[in-house]
Amino acid sequence: MLRAHEAAATPLGSQSIAVVGLGYVGLTTAACFASRRFKTVGIDVNRERIKRLKSGEVVLHEPTLQPLVRGGLDSGALSFSTNIDDVGSADIIFVAVGTPSRRDGSIDLSQVRTAAREVGAALRNVKEKKIVALRSTVVPGTTAGVFAPTLVKHAGKRSTIGFCYNPEFLAEGHVVDDTFHPDRVVIGAEDSKSRYGLASFYHHFYGADRKKVVMTTLENAEVIKYTSNAFLAMKVSFINQVANLCAATPGCDVQVVAGAVGMDRRIGGLFLRAGLGYGGSCFGKDMRALLAYAKKADVGLPLVEATLAANESQPLVALKYAEEELGSLRGKRVALLGLAFKPGTDDMREAVSVRLAEALLAKGAEVVGHDPVANGNARSLLGGRIDFTGSPEDCIKGSDCAILVTEWDEFKKLTPQTFKRRMRHPFVIDGRRIYDDKKFEEAGVGFRAIGLAKATA
Numbered sequence: 001m002l003r004a005h006e007a008a009a010t011p012l013g014s015q016s017i018a019v020v021g022l023g024y025v026g027l028t029t030a031a032c033f034a035s036r037r038f039k040t041v042g043i044d045v046n047r048e049r050i051k052r053l054k055s056g057e058v059v060l061h062e063p064t065l066q067p068l069v070r071g072g073l074d075s076g077a078l079s080f081s082t083n084i085d086d087v088g089s090a091d092i093i094f095v096a097v098g099t100p101s102r103r104d105g106s107i108d109l110s111q112v113r114t115a116a117r118e119v120g121a122a123l124r125n126v127k128e129k130k131i132v133a134l135r136s137t138v139v140p141g142t143t144a145g146v147f148a149p150t151l152v153k154h155a156g157k158r159s160t161i162g163f164c165y166n167p168e169f170l171a172e173g174h175v176v177d178d179t180f181h182p183d184r185v186v187i188g189a190e191d192s193k194s195r196y197g198l199a200s201f202y203h204h205f206y207g208a209d210r211k212k213v214v215m216t217t218l219e220n221a222e223v224i225k226y227t228s229n230a231f232l233a234m235k236v237s238f239i240n241q242v243a244n245l246c247a248a249t250p251g252c253d254v255q256v257v258a259g260a261v262g263m264d265r266r267i268g269g270l271f272l273r274a275g276l277g278y279g280g281s282c283f284g285k286d287m288r289a290l291l292a293y294a295k296k297a298d299v300g301l302p303l304v305e306a307t308l309a310a311n312e313s314q315p316l317v318a319l320k321y322a323e324e325e326l327g328s329l330r331g332k333r334v335a336l337l338g339l340a341f342k343p344g345t346d347d348m349r350e351a352v353s354v355r356l357a358e359a360l361l362a363k364g365a366e367v368v369g370h371d372p373v374a375n376g377n378a379r380s381l382l383g384g385r386i387d388f389t390g391s392p393e394d395c396i397k398g399s400d401c402a403i404l405v406t407e408w409d410e411f412k413k414l415t416p417q418t419f420k421r422r423m424r425h426p427f428v429i430d431g432r433r434i435y436d437d438k439k440f441e442e443a444g445v446g447f448r449a450i451g452l453a454k455a456t457a
C-alpha cells in the first residue's frame with residue numbers, strides 16, 4: 001500500500017501526461033486524467049481518429065466518455081495529436097496500444113514494439129526525467145524484455161527514463177466509472193523511484209478518494225492482469241457448466257444456486273451470471289496469449305484451457321434446445337435478440353451471437369437478428385448471411401424460435417403475449433435469464449432458459 005509521505009513526493013500540478021494509443025483504454029485514461037486537471041495529450045497514429053477526437057467526437061459507444069472528452073478539450077487540459085514528439089513535454093508517458101492475437105493465439109507485440117521505437121526516438125534529445133508506463137496487456141517479461149530495451153535503444157540513453165507496468169481493469173460500457181473507482185491500482189516498476197513516482201501521480205489523481213495501490217515488480221503486475229481476466233472468465237465458464245447440470249436436473253435453477261453460492265464471501269456473487277458464454281475483446285484473446293506463454297514456459301494451465309473450451313460450446317446449448325423443440329432446423333426461422341457481446345456496447349468482438357448464428361446457418365436455419373446498437377457492426381461480420389431488423393418485434397415476426405442472446409433492457413419489456421402474437425411457432429430460449437418462465441408457461445409460449453430444468457408436465 002502507498003504510504004502518504006511517499007506518495008506526496010511529487011508536487012501536484014507539476015505533472016503533465018501523454019497517452020500513446022487512443023483505443024478504449026488509452027482514450028479513457030487520457031480523458032479521465034485531463035478531467036482532474038492534469039495537462040494531457042493523447043497521441044495516435046490514426047489521423048482520422050485524431051481529427052474526430054479534436055472536434056470532440058468519440059466513436060466508441062461509451063456514453064460517459066463523450067462529455068469528459070468535450071470537457072477536457074473545452075478546459076484546455078486535453079489535447080490530441082498525431083505527433084509522437086509531443087511525448088517530449090510530458091512527465092509521465094502511458095502507452096496503451098493494442099496487443100491482438102497472432103494466428104496461433106500468442107500475443108502480437110508489433111504495436112508495442114513500434115510504440116517503443118517511436119517514443120524512444122522522440123525522447124532522444126530530451127534531457128528531463130520521464131516515467132514511461134506501459135498499460136497494454138502484455139505477457140510476463142514484455143516490459144523488461146521487449147518494451148524497455150527497444151525504447152532505450154532508440155532513445156540512445158537509459159538514465160533519465162524509468163519504466164512501469166500499469167495494467168487497466170476497465171470493462172466496456174463503464175470505463176469512466178472503472179477508472180475513477182477501481183478496486184485497486186497496480187504499479188509494477190523496475191526501480192522504487194519510478195514506482196513511487198507513478199504512485200505519487202495516482203495519489204494526486206485520486207486525492208481524498210485514495211485507492212488501494214499495489215506496488216510490485218513489472219512481472220508481478222503483468223501476471224496480475226492475466227490472472228484477473230482468466231479468473232473472471234473461469235467463474236463465468238464454471239457457472240455455465242453448473243447451469244447445464246441444473247438444466248438437466250429436475251427441480252434445479254442455476255439462478256437460485258448461483259445466488260446462494262455467491263453469498264459466501266470467499267466466492268463472491270459477481271461474475272456468476274450463467275448464460276450463453278462470454279465474449280469481448282479481452283477474455284478470449286488474453287487467455288489464448290496466456291496459454292501460449294505458459295506452453296513456452298513448459299507450464300500447464302488446464303483450468304484456463306477448460307475455461308476456453310467450455311465457452312466455445314456454451315452458445316450451442318441454445319441450438320440443442322431449438323432442435324429438441326423443432327426437430328430439424330432446416331428452413332426454420334430463428335430470431336436472435338441481441339448481437340453485441342454484452343449490453344451497453346456496440347462491440348461485436350468475439351460475440352457469442354456470431355458463433356450461434358454460424359452454427360444455426362450450418363443447420364440450414366434462416367437467421368434474423370436485431371441489436372439496439374450493434375446492427376451496423378454485426379453487418380460487417382454476418383451481413384449477407386443473416387437478416388437484420390429495426391426492432392425486436394420485427395425480429396421475432398414469423399419466426400419459429402427466438403433466442404435471447406444479449407440482455408438489453410428493451411428486450412426485457414417484451415411480453416409473452418408479444419412473442420405469441422408475432423411468432424409463427426412461439427418458442428423462446430432465454431440465453432441470459434431475463435424472463436419469468438412462469439409467465440411464459442401461463443401464456444402458453446414454449447420456453448427454455450439456460451440453467452433452468454425443463455418444466456415437468
Ligand code: UDX
Nearest residue numbers: 021022023024025044045096097098099111114136137
Ligand atoms: C487495450 C490494450 O492496449 C490492450 O492491450 C488490452 O488487451 C485491451 O485494451 P484497446 O484500447 O482496445 O486495447 O486498443 P485498440 O482499440 O487496439 O487501440 C489501440 C490504438 O493504438 C489504436 O488507435 C492505434 O491506432 C494506436 N496505435 C497503435 C498507435 O497510436 N501507435 C502505434 O504504434 C500502434
Ligand code: UDX
Nearest residue numbers: 169170171172271272273275277278279280282341342
Ligand atoms: C473484461 C474485464 O471485466 C475487464 O476488467 C478487463 O479489463 C477487460 O475484460 P469486458 O470484456 O468489457 O471487460 O466485459 P465484462 O463486463 O467483463 O464481460 C465479459 C463477458 O462476460 C461478456 O460477454 C458478459 O456477458 C460475460 N459475463 C460476465 C457473463 O456471461 N456472466 C457474468 O456473470 C459476467
